[in-house]
Amino acid sequence: MRQQLQQHLNDNFAFLQGKQLLLAISGGIDSMVLLELFRNLPYTIAVAHCNFGLRAAESDGDEDFVKQWCAKNNIRFFTTRFATQEYAETEKCSIQLAARELRYNWFSALLENEGFDYLLTAHHLDDTLETFLINLTRGTGLDGLTGIPAQNGTVIRPLLPFGRDEIEAYAVANSIAWREDSSNASDKYLRNRIRHQVVPILKELNPNFLNGFQDTLVHLQQTESLVQDAVTELYSKIVTEKEEQLHIAIEKLKLIPNYKAYLYQWLKPYGFTAWDDIYNLINAQSGKQVFSENYRLLKDRDYLLLEKQQVHRTQSIEITENQEVTLEQGRLTLYSVTNVTEDRGGKVIFVDKDKLKLPLILRKWKEGDYFYPSGMTGRKKISKYFKDEKFSLIDKENCWLLCSGDEIVWVVGKRSDRRFEIEQETNNIIKIELQLL
Template sequence: MLSKLQNHINKNLPFLKGKKLLLAVSGGIDSMVLLHLLKQLHFDISAAHCNFKLRGEESDGDENFVKSVCSGSGIKIYVNHFNTEEYADLHKQSIQVSARKLRYDWFDELLENEGFDYLLTAHHLDDSAETFLINFTRGTGLEGLTGIPERNAKIVRPLLSFSREEIENYAKDTAIQWREDSSNASDKYLRNKLRHDILPVLKELNPGFLSSFQQTLENLQQAQSMVDDASRIVYRKVVEDVANQKRIRLKELKILPNYQAYLYQWLKPFGFTAWNDIYDLVEAQSGKQIFSGKYRLLKDREVLILEALSENENEKYFIEENQTEIEHPIPMKISYVTNVTVTGSSEIIFVDKDSLKFPLVFRKWQEGDYFYPFGMTGKKKVSKYFKDEKFSLIDKENGWLLCSGNEIVWIVGKRADRRFSVTKTTQTILKFELK
């Protein structure tokens, strides 16, 4: 197994050579075998152990065991303790999800703060088969059937081509010690049930199951690669990235015979799961919207608009009297000028400074807001202006108002209020210009 791993690294993971590596070590057989192998191959490794405080003395025993092995092998070890149950209750997550979040957040910190190049985990071929079956039983797209990736950014899994049986045989042949996690014996978790009840049956039906499975994964990964390529090509033709929005043009989308597949590829990274509702949105009335955790997809006439949800719809920003530049929420330059120039641009306004009350305020529009549009007589509700200008719901919510006290000076980038216009009696002119 040692020579097989060395050949695998030489062929497929040569970038690991000469790098500073952090190995996630639980004390179980998989991570202890990987620790031993990498030590034999003279890689520059340190270990990271998580004590999740879930199994009392057993968890502490795992920690002490890993510390002892690393100390005896001259391997530096990092240890962190987590109150996993408290974290799970606080964030209303399962223990498994919480433990994963806690450990990978900590691993990321170690990578950055200690200068490690890569994090190595001991996932193997059986783990990948279990993940395949979990995703298959829950329902998934093609990407959920491609197994665990061998490399994901700075996370590398060198043992993915090795079976659990190979790892166990190597541990026994080299007298490697490890700790058994008692929770692995329970069928409380789906992964354990698949490991104990389903995979043994598949291996009995086909003694070469893992070899066949590995070939199937390679075929599926190649198919996924083609899907990704096609998705990127069609994306450039159908989707327009505008500011913080993605606008999917329905006219171009609907001529595709399999447009639902493209919607799935484009939208799945944003946490959407109600796929039938999303597909129905294409033919829905304008104004209908679907939410994921942090994003919204809105039907607006002949486009679907994707945008992140605002975290604070009541946010306000102030402009002091002598301020000359603003970077947030909208980059803007403010200057004193001696005369008004006709630009024809809605991104520039000139106002009578003496008509303003400082500090000025940037805020979002509210129901009941009205202004006196420049070039028109009378006043108009901002909501009516948005409707007449055919603003989408997202456009309305993203719009900013520049206000003097409770009065609107400018629907920023769109329309100025005539009450603050420069007149013959104006003594000081301020120019507001979007950058």
Template sequence: MLSKFQNHINQKLSFLKEKKLLLAVSGGVDSMVLLHLLKQSEIGFSVAHCNFNLRGNESDEDENFVKSVCNNLSIEFFVNHFNTKGYADSNKLSIQLAARQLRYNWFDKLIEEEAFDYLLTAHHLDDSVETFLINFTRVTGLEGLTGIPQLNDKVVRPLLVFSRDEIVNYAKENRIDWREDSSNASDKYLRNKLRHDIVPILKELNPNFLNSFQQTLENLQQTQSMVDDASRIVYRKVVEDVENQKRIHLAELKVLPNYQAYLYQWLKPFGFTAWNDIYNLVEAQSGKQIFSEHFRLLKDRDVLILEPIATPSSEAYFVAENQTEIEFPLPMKITNVTKVTDPESSAIIFVDKDSLKFPLVFRKWQQGDYFYPFGMQGKKKVSKHFKDEKFSLIDKENTWLLCSGNEIVWIVGSRADQRFSVTKTTQTILKFELQ
């Protein structure tokens, strides 16, 4: 196994030799074998151990064991203690998911603080089989059936070409000590049930199962690579990136023979799961939207708009009487002028200064707001103005109102209020101009 490992490093992961590496070590057989293989291959590394405080003295004994091995081999050792149960309860997570978040958050912090190039983990071929089966029992796309990636950003898994049996046999042959996690014997978790009940049956049905599975993964990974290439090519034709939005043009999308597959590829990184609702959104009425945890997808006439979920704004920005420039929430110039010299546009208004009550206020619109549109008789609800001007939901949320007291002076960038307009009796004229 050592020779196979060294050949694998030389052929597939040779870049690791010149890098600063952090090895995640639980004390189990997998991570202890990887530690031994790296040491025998004269590849330098440091060790990080997580004490999740889930198994009482057993957790502390794991920590002491890993620390002792590192001390004996002069390996730099990092350890962190977690209140895993408390974190799981406060964040409404399973213990497994909580532990995963805690350890990878800490690993990321260590990598940044200690300038490590890569994190090594001891995932092996049997782990990849289990991950495949877990994803297979859930809703997934092709990428969920390609196993655990060998390289994922800064995480490298050098043992994916080895089975658990190879790893255990190597440990026994080389008298490598390890710790057994008692929770691995429990069928409480899905991964353990697959490991104990399902995978042995597959190996019994096909004694060459792991080799066949490894070849299948390679085929699926190559197919996924083709899908990714096609997705990128079509993306450039259909999707427009505008500031923090992605605008999917439906006319171009719907001519594709299988546009649902492209939507899945483009939207899966943003945490969406309600795929049938997303596919139905293409033909839905304007204004309909679908949410993930941090993003929303909005149907706006002939486009789907993807953007981060905005936090509702209750902020107010004040404008003093003698202020000449504004930076927030919108860049704007305010100047005293003697007459209206420029043609008015959506970016400029002229108002009678004496009709204003300072400080002026910028705020977002609220239900029930109304104004007196310039050039019209009578008042109008702001919501009705939005509808008549065909404002999208996003346009409405991003629109600011310039107010004098409780009265609207300007729906900024759209329409001024008649009550503050310049008349023949105006003494001082203020020009507001969006930059």
């Protein structure tokens, strides 16, 4: 197995040579085999052990076991203890998720603070099979069936080509000591039930099941690569990125066979789960929305618009001379000037200070708002201006009005009101500018 691992590393992870490697070691058979293998290979290693405090003296025994092994073999050892139960209750998540978040946050800190290049874990082929079956039972896209990745950033999983039986055989043949985790014998968790009740039947039905499963993973990974190529190619034709928004052209999307699959691939990174609701947006009325934790998807005429949810929308802000305010679009400033020198295409206006009621008010629009657009005659409702300028629903929500009392001075960054324009006899000029961030 050592020669097979070395060949696997040479073929796929040659960049590990000369790097500082941190091994995540629990004390169980998988991680102790990983540690023993790398101790006998030409790599620079150290050990990180997490004590989750979930099994009382047994957890402390695991920590002592790994610590003593490292001391005996002169290998750097790092350990930490977590209040896992308290963390899970505070974060309102499962014990498994709490333990995962705690350990990987700690591992990341170790890599950064101690100068390690990569973290190595002892995940193996049976772990991949169990994950595959868990995802299959819950319903998943193709990406949930392609297995545990061999590399995820700085995390490397070098034992993925090897099954649990191979690892156990190597441990016995080489007299490797390990600690048994009593929780692994319990069927309380879904993964353990699959491990104890489902996987043995599959292996009994086909003694070469793991080899066949590994071949299937390769085919699925290749298929996923083809899917990603197609998804990327069509993205540029249908999706437009505008000011931290995605605009998905609905009519173009509907021309694609299986367009729902493409929509799923484009939107899944944003945390959406209500896929039927998203697909129904295609034929819904404008204004319908679907939310994920941090994003919303909005139907607006011929487009689906994706944007990050606004945490807080201030109703109004006061701003006066020689002051600045930061908005979503940029930084708004008001300063006195002696003459008009610049024209920035709507991002700066000059107004007659004597016509203003300071402080000015920044606010969102409301029904019935109107102004007297510069360069035009008569007045226009803000809602009509939005329609003429083809504002999306999101654009309307994000738009600010700068007002003097009840009168609109500027649709910020777009069109000023002619009532406040400077004239030949103007003595006091204020420059109002939107500086884009």
